Amino acid sequence: MLKTTVDPIYAARRKRLTQSDPDGLFVFFGRRSGRGYARGREPQAANFYYLSEYPELDAIILIHAGKSTLFTKVRDDLDEVWHGERYGPERAKEIFHFDAALPIESFDASFLSALKDSRRVYFTIGEDAGNDARILNLLKASQDARQRIQTGLIDIVDPRTRLSDMRRVKDAVEIERMRKAAKIAALAHTHLLRRMRAGNSEWDIEAEFVGSILKAGAEFPSYTTIAASGINATTLHYTHNNSLLRLGDLVLVDAGAFVDGYSSDITQTFPIGGQFSADQKTVYQAVLDVQRDVISRVKPGISIRSLQKHTVRRFAEYLIEWGHLKGTLDQVIESGEYRRYFPHGVSHYLGIDVHDVGATENTKEGVPLEQGVVLTIEPGLYFRDAGSRFHGIGVRIEDDVLVTKNGCEVLTSDLVREVAELEELRSRVN
Numbered sequence: 146m147l148k149t150t151v152d153p154i155y156a157a158r159r160k161r162l163t164q165s166d167p168d169g170l171f172v173f174f175g176r177r178s179g180r181g182y183a184r185g186r187e188p189q190a191a192n193f194y195y196l197s198e199y200p201e202l203d204a205i206i207l208i209h210a211g212k213s214t215l216f217t218k219v220r221d222d223l224d225e226v227w228h229g230e231r232y233g234p235e236r237a238k239e240i241f242h243f244d245a246a247l248p249i250e251s252f253d254a255s256f257l258s259a260l261k262d263s264r265r266v267y268f269t270i271g272e273d274a275g276n277d278a279r280i281l282n283l284l285k286a287s288q289d290a291r292q293r294i295q296t297g298l299i300d301i302v303d304p305r306t307r308l309s310d311m312r313r314v315k316d317a318v319e320i321e322r323m324r325k326a327a328k329i330a331a332l333a334h335t336h337l338l339r340r341m342r343a344g345n346s347e348w349d350i351e352a353e354f355v356g357s358i359l360k361a362g363a364e365f366p367s368y369t370t371i372a373a374s375g376i377n378a379t380t381l382h383y384t385h386n387n388s389l390l391r392l393g394d395l396v397l398v399d400a401g402a403f404v405d406g407y408s409s410d411i412t413q414t415f416p417i418g419g420q421f422s423a424d425q426k427t428v429y430q431a432v433l434d435v436q437r438d439v440i441s442r443v444k445p446g447i448s449i450r451s452l453q454k455h456t457v458r459r460f461a462e463y464l465i466e467w468g469h470l471k472g473t474l475d476q477v478i479e480s481g482e483y484r485r486y487f488p489h490g491v492s493h494y495l496g497i498d499v500h501d502v503g504a505t506e507n508t509k510e511g512v513p514l515e516q517g518v519v520l521t522i523e524p525g526l527y528f529r530d531a532g533s534r535f536h537g538i539g540v541r542i543e544d545d546v547l548v549t550k551n552g553c554e555v556l557t558s559d560l561v562r563e564v565a566e567l568e569e570l571r572s573r574v575n
C-alpha cells in the first residue's frame with residue numbers, strides 16, 4: 146500500500162541539515178536492492194529515512210542551493226508485476242514534499258552539474274562500496290576539469306556528525322512513534338509473562354513475541370529475540386533459543402519492536418515457575434534497585450558515561466558484600482574485575498537504529514543528555530563461575546526512557562517489574 150501523505154517535517158529536516166552550508170552539495174543513498182527472490186521487508190537506510198520517509202530501494206536524495214531533489218525509478222508496468230506499485234518521480238515529488246524528482250538514470254548528470262558551483266560534497270564514504278566508487282569517479286572527473294580551469298578542489302565532508310546531533314534529540318513526530326514502539330513491545334512482553342510456563346520452549350517465547358508485535362502493528366522485531374532460560378541467560382547475545390523452559394529456572398527475554406521506522410528495546414527476566422528462589426530473588430532485586438536508581442538520575446545535563454560509572458559503583462558494592470570480589474570499592478572498580486559479572490554498558494541511545502547514533506564527541510565526561518533524547522537503561526548481572534552461589538543466574542532489566550525538562554519519562558512503564566507483582570502474576574500461570 147502506497148502512502149498518500151507524509152508529514153512535512155522531513156522537508157524541514159532537510160532544510161535544517163543543509164542550511165549550515167548553503168554552498169554544500171549533499172548526497173544520500175537509499176538502501177540498495179539485493180539479489181534474490183522475495184527478500185522480505187528490510188528497513189530503509191537510516192539517514193535516508195530520517196530525511197524523507199521514502200521507502201523505495203535504490204533511490205538517491207541530492208540537496209543543493211536550498212533545493213531537494215529525489216532520484217527514483219520511473220513507473221514500469223512489467224516490473225511492477227514482480228515488485229509492486231512504485232511511486233514514480235511525479236507522485237513521489239508531491240507526496241514526499243521534494244522540490245523536484247527525476248528518473249534515477251539522470252543522477253550522474255545532475256550531480257556533475259551541481260558540482261560546478263559547490264565547494265564541498267557531503268557524502269558518507271565507507272557504507273557501500275558501489276556508492277563510494279560511483280561518487281568518487283564522478284568527483285575525479287570533475288576535479289580533473291577544475292584543475293584545468295583552476296577553480297579549486299572540492300572537499301568531501303561526512304554529513305553524519307551533523308545528522309547524529311540532529312537524530313540524538315527526537316522531535317514530536319519521532320517521540321510519538323517511539324511511544325508506540327515501546328507500548329507494543331511492552332504489551333508483548335507482558336503477554337509472555339501471562340502465558341509461558343515449564344514445558345514451553347525458548348522458541349515458543351520468540352514465536353509468541355514476534356506474533357504479538359506483528360498483530361499489534363509492528364513492521365518486524367527491531368533485532369533477533371533473545372530468549373535465554375537458565376544458564377543461557379549468562380550469554381549476553383544468546384539467540385539459539387532452542388532449550389525447553391525448566392521449572393526453577395529464570396528466563397531472560399530481550400526483544401523489541403520496529404514500528405513506523407522506530408525501535409524499542411526491552412529486557413525482562415522472570416521465574417519460569419510461580420516464585421523466585423532466594424538466590425534468584427537476591428540478584429533480581431539488586432538489579433532492579435540499581436535500575437530504578439539509575440532511572441531516577443536521568444535528566445538533562447547528566448551523561449550516559451556518568452550513569453555507567455554510577456552503575457559500576459552500585460554493582461561493585463553488591464559484589465563485595467556477596468563475597469564475589471575482594472578489596473576496597475575503589476580497588477574493585479579500578480581493576481575492572483566487576484566486568485566478569487557486569488560486562489556491558491548500562492545505556493545506549495535508541496531511535497531509528499536500536500543502538501542509535503548520537504555520540505559525536507569523545508570527551509571524558511561524555512555528551513550531556515538533553516530534553517528529547519531517548520535511551521535505554523539496562524543494568525544486568527551474570528554469574529557463570531561454578532564456585533558462585535549464584536551460578537547459572539543471569540538477570541537484566543531494560544526500559545526505554547525519554548529525557549524530559551527536569552527528569553525522564555519511562556516509555557515502557559506498562560511492564561511488571563516488582564518481585565511481589567511478578568510472583569503474583571506468575572503463580573496464576575503455573
Ligand SMILES: [Mn+2]
Binds near residue numbers: 410523
Ligand atoms: Mn539495549
